[in-house]
Amino acid sequence: MMSNTVEITCPPEVMLSLHMNSRELAERVQRDAAMALFREGRLSSGLAAQWLGMPRVHFLLLAMAAGAELLEDTEEDFRRETALL
Secondary structure, eight states, X not given: OOOOOOOOOXXXXXXXXXXXXXXHHHHXXXXXXXXXXXXXXXXXXXXXXXXXXXXHHHHHHHHHHTTOOSSOSSHHHHHHHHHTO
């Protein structure tokens, strides 16, 4: 799988204040970005999970724990979910 690298600049003071090394901060930023893009509806749960290297159900559990609404209370959501039964 081809991947891209995104570089951000971070002063050492930020990592020191967070008690994180660069790998830990990168993982945190990646997880938070995936979650934010999922919440905005710009990234599917499957793609977010793939990006983070975890099963989709694990990502959905993390998203729910973080307060993400997985379904809106609409007829379209109800039809989509009941069609899977």
